[in-house]
Each structure stands twice: as C-alpha cells, then as structure tokens.
Amino acid sequence: MFIDTHTHLYLENFDKDREDIIARCKEKGVHKLFLPNIDNTTLSSVKKLANNNPEICFAMNGLHPCYVKENVEEVLEVLKEDFSNYEYAAVGEIGIDFYWDTTYTEEQICAFKKQINWSSELKLPFVIHSRSSLDLTIRIVGDAVCIPNQCIFHCFDGTVEHANKIIDMGMKMGIGGPITYKKSKLVDVIRSIDLKHIVLETDSPYLTPSPHRGERNESSYLPLVAKRIADIKEVSIEEVAEVTSENAKKVLSNIDL
Ligand SMILES: [Zn+2]
Numbered sequence: 218m219f220i221d222t223h224t225h226l227y228l229e230n231f232d233k234d235r236e237d238i239i240a241r242c243k244e245k246g247v248h249k250l251f252l253p254n255i256d257n258t259t260l261s262s263v264k265k266l267a268n269n270n271p272e273i274c275f276a277m278n279g280l281h282p283c284y285v286k287e288n289v290e291e292v293l294e295v296l297k298e299d300f301s302n303y304e305y306a307a308v309g310e311i312g313i314d315f316y317w318d319t320t321y322t323e324e325q326i327c328a329f330k331k332q333i334n335w336s337s338e339l340k341l342p343f344v345i346h347s348r349s350s351l352d353l354t355i356r357i358v359g360d361a362v363c364i365p366n367q368c369i370f371h372c373f374d375g376t377v378e379h380a381n382k383i384i385d386m387g388m389k390m391g392i393g394g395p396i397t398y399k400k401s402k403l404v405d406v407i408r409s410i411d412l413k414h415i416v417l418e419t420d421s422p423y424l425t426p427s428p429h430r431g432e433r434n435e436s437s438y439l440p441l442v443a444k445r446i447a448d449i450k451e452v453s454i455e456e457v458a459e460v461t462s463e464n465a466k467k468v469l470s471n472i473d474l
C-alpha cells in the first residue's frame with residue numbers, strides 16, 4: 218500500500234474528475250490520501266472531500282505561508298476555532314516561504330510559531346512547507362518547546378546536512394515528483410539517508426513526476442516516485458511502499474489507518 222501524505226485533491230483543478238482519480242488511486246495501490254489545507258476559503262472543500270471518502274481521505278487544518286496576509290490574525294482565529302468542531306489528522310500545511318514573496322516575513326514567522334503551538338496543545342502532528350527558508354524553518358522547529366508528536370518537512374529540497382538535522386529532531390521528510398527529475402540534487406540525499414526517515418507525497422496538482430511532467434499531477438502517480446526511490450536505494454518498490462507507509466502511520470498516528 219502507498220500513502221500520499223500530501224495532496225490538494227480538493228482544489229477545483231480536480232472538480233471534473235475527482236472520483237476517477239480516486240478510482241485510479243485504488244488501482245495503483247494508493248489507498249490513503251492526506252489533504253493539507255491552504256487557508257480559510259479552502260477548509261470546507263478539504264472537509265467535504267474527507268467526509269465523502271472517510272476511509273481514504275483525511276483532512277488537515279492550517280494556514281499555508283503563501284497565504285499569510287494582513288488579515289492573518291482573523292484567519293488564524295477562524296482556523297483554530299474549527300479544531301473543536303472536526304477531527305483533523307494534522308496541523309498543516311504551515312511554514313515559511315520566501316521564494317514568492319517576502320512582504321509578510323514577520324507575519325509568516327509569527328503564524329508558523331503560533332500553529333506549531335496549536336500542534337502541541339492539540340497533540341497533533343504538523344506538516345511543514347518551507348521554500349527558500351529551510352535553515353530558518355529548521356531553527357524554529359528546533360527551538361519550539363514541547364513538540365508532542367512529529368512533523369513532516371513536506372517537499373523536502375535541502376542538502377544532506379539539512380536532512381541530518383531533521384533526522385536528529387526525529388522528524389520525517391516528504392519526497393515527491395522532483396526526485397524523478399533528471400539531475401535532481403535530492404538523489405545524493407536519498408542515497409545517504411535511511412528509508413525510515415521518508416514519507417511519500419505528490420503535492421498534486423503540482424510537482425508532477427516524470428514522465429508526466431508538464432501535466433497536472435495526481436495521487437495515482439505516486440508509485441513513480443516510489444520506483445525512483447527504489448532504484449536509488451537499490452531495493453524493491455514493495456519495500457519502499459512498506460517502509461514509507463509505516464513511517465506515515467507513525468507520524469500521522471492519530472488516524473487509524
Ligand atoms: Zn507546500
């Protein structure tokens with residue numbers, strides 16, 4: 218069994234064929250899908266998809282760093298409130314993104330810290346989005362007091378050194394489509410770390426693996442990521458499926474998979 222720990226299947230990119238994708242996932246052995254939230258406008262779609270597919274889709278709740286704006290406090294309040302109404306799998310996706318915009322640097326950092334605290338308070342794991350900010354993100358996570366559970370550095374794109382810091386904190390790294398790209402710098406990282414630190418993800422509709430690059434991504438492509446990792450590690454794809462699914466179950470442990 219494969220677990221896609223990160224897909225935005227609730228977005229309108231999938232409105233026309235969402236059920237077909239879920240059917241294709243089943244055919245390919247991708248049996249569990251975790252849905253990271255983006256902001257207050259997407260939360261109802263996340264929950265609707267999870268409610269319609271209670272055995273397959275699991276909702277997360279958090280504010281994506283690219284959507285932190287001047288109204289951040291209000292949005293956080295709305296999101297926080299909803300943890301008392303719904304059983305979420307994790308706090309996510311949260312973090313820091315300096316790639317697109319640094320206008321709200323202070324607000325991003327503050328929202329990230331606040332949401333890590335929610336995770337402690339609610340005893341939920343958290344899922345991190347970090348782009349052009351990995352050193353800072355690792356520092357903030359390292360400094361965060363009383364992390365109850367674990368977290369996933371989703372779409373990890375750092376160095377071996379970054380990976381080792383994350384491993385030392387007992388956290389996992391989400392690996393997706395980019396590992397299948399020619400000249401991916403991640404190959405050296407995957408080669409040097411143990412499979413037990415990795416979970417699989419698509420981040421669909423983004424980051425489509427080869428040979429579908431340029432098309433919309435979907436969770437049924439997850440075995441392509443697993444196959445590439447299997448080739449790099451010189452193990453079977455079954456082993457990658459088994460170990461990464463066990464890892465996902467450990468991190469996202471409040472959901473009985
Ligand atoms: Zn992300």
Ligand SMILES: [Zn+2]
Nearest residue numbers: 223253310420
């Ligand atoms: Zn995402």
